[in-house]
Amino acid sequence: xxxxxxxxxxxVLCLAAITALFFIFPLTxxxxxxxxxxxxxxxxxxxxxxxxxxxxxxxxxxxxxxxxFGFPLxxxxxxxxFPGKTLLRGLCTLPMVLPPVVGGIAxxxxxGRRGLIGEPLNHAFGISLPxxxxxxxxxxxxxxxPFFVITLESGLRSMNTKLExxxxxxxxxxxxxFRRVTLPLIWPSLAAGGVLTWSRALGxxxxxxxxxGNLPGVTQTAPLAIYVSQSSNMLPEAIGLxxxxxxxxxxxxxxxxxxxxx
Amino acid sequence: MSGYRGMxxxxxxxxxxxxxTAVVVACGSSGPSSSASSGxxxxxxxxxxxASLKGAFDKIGKDFELAHPGTTVKFSYGGSxxxxxxxxxxxxxxxxxxxxTANMDTVSGDKMTEGTPKIFVRNKLEIVTExxxxxxxxxxSDLAEPSIKVAVCAPAVPCGAYSSQVFxxxxxxxxxxxxxxxxxxxxxxxxxxxxxxGVVYVTDVKAGGSKVGGVPIPAKDxxxxxxxxxxLTDAPNKAGASSFxxxxxxxxxxxxxxxxxxxxxxxx
Numbered sequence: 001x002x003x004x005x006x007x008x009x010x011x012v013l014c015l016a017a018i019t020a021l022f023f024i025f026p027l028t029x030x031x032x033x034x035x036x037x038x039x040x041x042x043x044x045x046x047x048x049x050x051x052x053x054x055x056x057x058x059x060x061x062x063x064x065x066x067x068x069f070g071f072p073l074x075x076x077x078x079x080x081x082f083p084g085k086t087l088l089r090g091l092c093t094l095p096m097v098l099p100p101v102v103g104g105i106a107x108x109x110x111x112g113r114r115g116l117i118g119e120p121l122n123h124a125f126g127i128s129l130p131x132x133x134x135x136x137x138x139x140x141x142x143x144x145x146p147f148f149v150i151t152l153e154s155g156l157r158s159m160n161t162k163l164e165x166x167x168x169x170x171x172x173x174x175x176x177x178f179r180r181v182t183l184p185l186i187w188p189s190l191a192a193g194g195v196l197t198w199s200r201a202l203g204x205x206x207x208x209x210x211x212x213g214n215l216p217g218v219t220q221t222a223p224l225a226i227y228v229s230q231s232s233n234m235l236p237e238a239i240g241l242x243x244x245x246x247x248x249x250x251x252x253x254x255x256x257x258x259x260x261x262x
Numbered sequence: 263m264s265g266y267r268g269m270x271x272x273x274x275x276x277x278x279x280x281x282x283t284a285v286v287v288a289c290g291s292s293g294p295s296s297s298a299s300s301g302x303x304x305x306x307x308x309x310x311x312x313a314s315l316k317g318a319f320d321k322i323g324k325d326f327e328l329a330h331p332g333t334t335v336k337f338s339y340g341g342s343x344x345x346x347x348x349x350x351x352x353x354x355x356x357x358x359x360x361x362x363t364a365n366m367d368t369v370s371g372d373k374m375t376e377g378t379p380k381i382f383v384r385n386k387l388e389i390v391t392e393x394x395x396x397x398x399x400x401x402x403s404d405l406a407e408p409s410i411k412v413a414v415c416a417p418a419v420p421c422g423a424y425s426s427q428v429f430x431x432x433x434x435x436x437x438x439x440x441x442x443x444x445x446x447x448x449x450x451x452x453x454x455x456x457x458x459x460g461v462v463y464v465t466d467v468k469a470g471g472s473k474v475g476g477v478p479i480p481a482k483d484x485x486x487x488x489x490x491x492x493x494l495t496d497a498p499n500k501a502g503a504s505s506f507x508x509x510x511x512x513x514x515x516x517x518x519x520x521x522x523x524x525x526x527x528x529x530x
Contacts, residue, residue: 114455130456131411131439213440213451214416220441228443231344232418233368 027246034243035236042240050217051225052244058133058221059201062140066148066197074149074193078156089153093146100143104210107142112211135212136219143207144200148193155189195256199249304332307502308354310345311337312361312420312489313444314385314463318522319359325518326509333502341419341444342366349374349494356503359491359510361385362420366490376500379492382510384525386484387421387428388464389477390452397458399477402432405459413448413457416441421448424485425461432483449474463487468523488527 035042042048077089095103111118113128121127129135163185167177183190205223212219214228222245230238307326311319316339323335338345338355342365349358349369358375359382360366366379391399397410405412414436415422422441429436439457442448448460453473467476491510493503509515516526 108454108456112454112456130451209443209447213413213456214442215438215440228416228418228441230347231341231443232416233343233347233350233365234418235347 030239030242030246033235034239038236039240039243042237043244045237047216047220047225047229048222048237048241048244051220051222051241054133054136054217054220055202055222055245058136058140059144059198059204061137062144062201063148063194063198065137065141066145066194070145070148070193070197071152074152074156077149078153093150095143096146096150100204100206100208101210103142104139104207107139107207107211111138130211131213131215131219133212133219136208136221139207139211140201140204143204144197147200148197151189151193151196152186155186155193159185191256195252199252202245202249303330303499303502303505305499305502306334306336307356307499307506308336308338309357309359309506310349310353310355311339311357311359312342312345313339313446314361314421314465315339315359315489317469318465318519318524321518321522322510322515325514326506329509329514330505335506343418343420344443354496354498355494356497356499357491357506358494359489360420361487361489362423363488363490364423365420366492369494370492374495375492376495376497376503377492379490380507380511381488381527382491383489383516383519383527385463385465385487385489385523386525387424387461387479387487388467389479390449390460390462390467390470391458391475391477392452392455393473393475395475395477399459401477402428402479402483403434405429405436405461406434408437411439411456411458412436413440413442413451413460414438415445415448415461416443419443419445420487421445421462424487427485428461428479428483431485465523486525489524 073092077085077092098106108115108130110116111121111129113119113122113130118129129138159182164177164181167181168174172180203223204221205227208219208221209224209227214220214224216225220228222241226238226241226245229235229241309319309323316337319337319339323337326335327333342360342362345358346360346365346369349355350372358366358369360369360379363379363381366375369375370379389399389402389405391397397404399405399410404410414425417423417426419442440447440451442451445462445466448457448462449466449470451457452460453470459477461479464476467474491507493500493507497503510519520526
């Protein structure tokens, strides 16, 4: 099947154009309604800078957590052979399809002050996750980490394991094989998973507000600040902060997409 | 190969047609719900109402549908400020019932309500605690204790604005652990035990049932919340909107509101 230079079907073109416009119009609307004159004061206000700082810290921490804890899980799911693997994968990636608010309630019931694990934790160490920055990170990790696990798992599955065997047969240690063969091969999916997780964490709203609450300077991330502004007759503030999030996410998406594929 | 392409193209054309048909049908079906602008109410009445009205308005909606066969009342509950924003952004609705006059004023100030909004009910604040009040909270000043985790509504939400007035009147500084975006958020945090106490409406404590407890706030520190209601200027169903507003103001509507803990608009 040679299909490299076929003219694109008109119907395909029309549908593709409709879909593209469907995505582009809302962004245009946002830019069109941006209060450019007051943009400076909106972005530099205490609420905005606090929210952006918290968003950055929490989303980067989530990505770091995904690297430390999501990697081993992806490895186990890709390489391990044990009964109930499909069920385990299903359970660990469930937050991807769950409404985030449901995730937030589930987190409260597990890690909240009266939660299954949260209560003993609180008694033993006085640790209480809700209403704190660690709580925000837990909520974001719960929702965003599955994207890392699933992306990395498929990367590990689709790589050619014969190359690892070859390296090992030539006397390379397991660590050398991992570092010199496996890691370079799965690098694209590692990067893609990391970016997906980071951007999902950056946009996380439902689980965060349900589990970690909303307090400016403590748990109010950018999406929460945007929601509060838009629901308080402060639409210009909401649009200003939204635009910052859009620009940051768009830049990261384009840059990493260029690096990892095409 | 050409066979494959041909089939794919046919499928796509069919899909296009299906999408177009769906769009046309969807547009068409929303038309007839609006009825004539005067006379007997019929069709669908869309009511945007403050979250704190949910229980009472659900009941009033059912009663109204029974009293006026052929009508359907649909409610969209949310924070009053959020609802005001969506009205100003052009959402299609018939009636707006707000938990404070400030948010109603932003809507009526833009000439988006028909006539002057009417105060239909009043509410006041109360401290909500976990069932049994395990932290022995007795007054507003107890909420200033650093060991007590307090959840309040965000300052922009009516109940949040009222709460800060209460704290000011009582002369206490409360450092909340969370500023929830709706009054229901506060009740949830308290009933799950995440927060020790919160400040909500009397009606929310009543709606919380056995899962929460209430500590009254004395009249000298308390704030009375006026709830205004109005028909929207661009209401698609003007007759339905008007008769729903009158029904809420009627003795029957007021009776339902009272049973949910609201105070009548007449007394102050």
